[in-house]
Amino acid sequence: MGENLTLLTDLYQLTMAQAYFQSRRAGAATFSLFVRTYPQNRSYFVSAGLQDVLTYLSELHFDDTDIDYLRSKRLFADDFLEFLQTVRFTGEVWAIPEGRLFFRDEPVLEITAPIIEAQLVETFIINQVQLQSLIATKAARCVHAAQGRSVVDFSLRRTHGSDAGLKVARASYLAGFNGTSNVLAGQRYDLPIVGTMAHSFISSHEQEIDAFRSYVKSFPHNSILLIDTYDTLAGARKAVTVAKEMAARGEKLLGVRIDSGDLLPLAREVRGILDEAGLMDVKITGSGGLDEYDLSDFSRAGAAFDSYGVGTKMGTSADAPWCDMAYKLVEYGNRSVVKMSPGKRSWPGKKQVFRCLDKEGKLLGDVIGMRDDVFADAEPLLKNVMARGEITAPLPSLGATRELFLQEFACLPQPIRAIRKPETYPVEFSPRLQALRAEVERDVLGKR
């Protein structure tokens, strides 16, 4: 980011910090980040956001201007503000790497640090991991629904602000998108950038075909013509004319885009017009309010689209714009703790998630256990990615993360990947963890 985001937190993180500081509660706390329930039609999540979390933790510090601002609120004691100036993140982080699948109740990240540090970072961590995992999950659904057709990110204008625009481009690429229209994201994350033309380009010319000719003159080998401004089939015929003019010059029209109307029949008719003119290799791109439900229907109908631009509904995760991701205290000092609020019961203690595969490598089910549980033949998913405030090993490249995701996703059974009414993936709790929760809850009920 460049800017210091340490103050991008909830005020109560700072007031609680002062109370901890003044009562000298400096024990190590473990917090666990997990999702309590699946949004509708969701049955898995794709881990994303860890890179930003680790950068943030590495850079955490209060500037003088931050301290001055806090002092001006007349809420905080001078000795506490002096202490804040020295705060850095010195703890450890265990996390399920980006690109891996995770499921309900599974900690995607666990932090152990002095309680003030571990508490202070809650807001930013949820803010980033919730968004990025939500979008990576939505994008994975789009890629799956497109059944091999290419999908690219057109969402920037409707993402919630600039940071979301960047994170959506990255998270969707991680989940299998082939590129983004977002130029800054392309620059920042080294993503393929893609684009066609807008309706305004057409309507700024008196004649549609003049607009086509002007554009292909500038991009003789990279043009995708937008053909729905006035009448899609008439537009397709003009594209044919221009494509033939290009061929005569040794150039090549890449494709056409349809952005409105009844897309499925239009694509079929446009394919017919192109094929009849011998332009079998001119591609058709569809766009305009598409999501995974549309793409799934299109795939089932054998749509004539070669690729899709997916925008608003992916970039806002429109059918599920948030999920119930929580960051809960599970251990303080050496004491395991739980929350027992209605509908918000939590699991105590440091954890590990174990993934079991069948002989073909298909995902069979997960076990959420205690950190030191041992399950032969199951893969422990949480890795120690930060120790004493330092990143333990370089993170994999985004390209490698994308490959990792695509490989694992292909091993998730089909009914769990379903776009509508997916089956639930089996997640169990280890016997030791179940015994621990029962014991801690008994203890709490006894003491209250």
Place this chain on the structure above:
Amino acid sequence: MGENLTLLTDLYQLTMAQAYFQSRRAGAATFSLFVRTYPQNRSYFVSAGLQDVLTYLSELHFDDTDIDYLRSKRLFADDFLEFLQTVRFTGEVWAIPEGRLFFRDEPVLEITAPIIEAQLVETFIINQVQLQSLIATKAARCVHAAQGRSVVDFSLRRTHGSDAGLKVARASYLAGFNGTSNVLAGQRYDLPIVGTMAHSFISSHEQEIDAFRSYVKSFPHNSILLIDTYDTLAGARKAVTVAKEMAARGEKLLGVRIDSGDLLPLAREVRGILDEAGLMDVKITGSGGLDEYDLSDFSRAGAAFDSYGVGTKMGTSADAPWCDMAYKLVEYGNRSVVKMSPGKRSWPGKKQVFRCLDKEGKLLGDVIGMRDDVFADAEPLLKNVMARGEITAPLPSLGATRELFLQEFACLPQPIRAIRKPETYPVEFSPRLQALRAEVERDVLGKR
């Protein structure tokens, strides 16, 4: 922002710019920003985002690193890249000021500039104005539904990234919220910052009452105790004990917060427990997944809450996480233009919006007219806020904008403000504008 966001745009804005540049199309273009349809249960919008748009336009420029990045894509011609280095925004902006109400089809902003400049800025403008107006509208609904009870923003952890976190805090304050938990937003926009405590603060202590005592020791005059971690009514009784201890020391408990369970009956019972102990002035705050539908139901039931913390569903505009805001070319050179794609017909030409009030100052209806239409006794809403790339007058303070909003909102008839199934506000098109559209559409159909 600090960072240069010029590349935060769609690639096609740059490819179209090159086509315009190479074909020497440098005429002035006017684009109009408006919403095509209301999301569910919406019948008005609150203008927000103009300040960021004007800052962005003032600072628009391509850095050397931007140009180097674009050159590396092998899409752009050298003379075009040289031209890009000189690009600044030199146009004019007309806008409905922040805090004013606007309605479907009404241009909230119109830009006239050389077409390359006017086109390039589309993505950022929609990105910011769509989000901020959407959130201001959602927040206005929450404030209205709370019927005089105070509402504050707790959404940061679930907003879509850091930029959205900041913009949501600002937009919700603009629309009548009384503060935010977001400390960085408080610093940046001079907003009241608010906070209580988290469940983890309670569960890190062995006994709930010890947590209460520890917190009020640090904040003897600013404490709101969270009472639902284990059992809300038992928590309320412990809060009474602590409040009496505080009173004996000359301190004062501000309030208690309930964050889970069946809020309405719990609040009533907690009010009873507090009142019975003589603590009539200890306030009750409600939170936990609340939105305007809940607040409206609570108001109707005469809820015992004094204030609400509203988070996720406001900060993501969860029931309508996007709206159909478009930025359309309406004039190029001296020619008015339209788009005729199915469901996306647009209105040509530079416009003005006229607001008509009755004798008591209530909003009667609006007329969308041509920029030079004249309607006696109606207020023209679009103001010229930028000319030749310069802001024409200092923008009002956020506090003044908030006042402006609250005053106008109070003059919107009740059925249009309804939380569920609101009535539609009357918006007409002026006779001259209707005639122009008919003429331009005939012209397009003739030429195609």
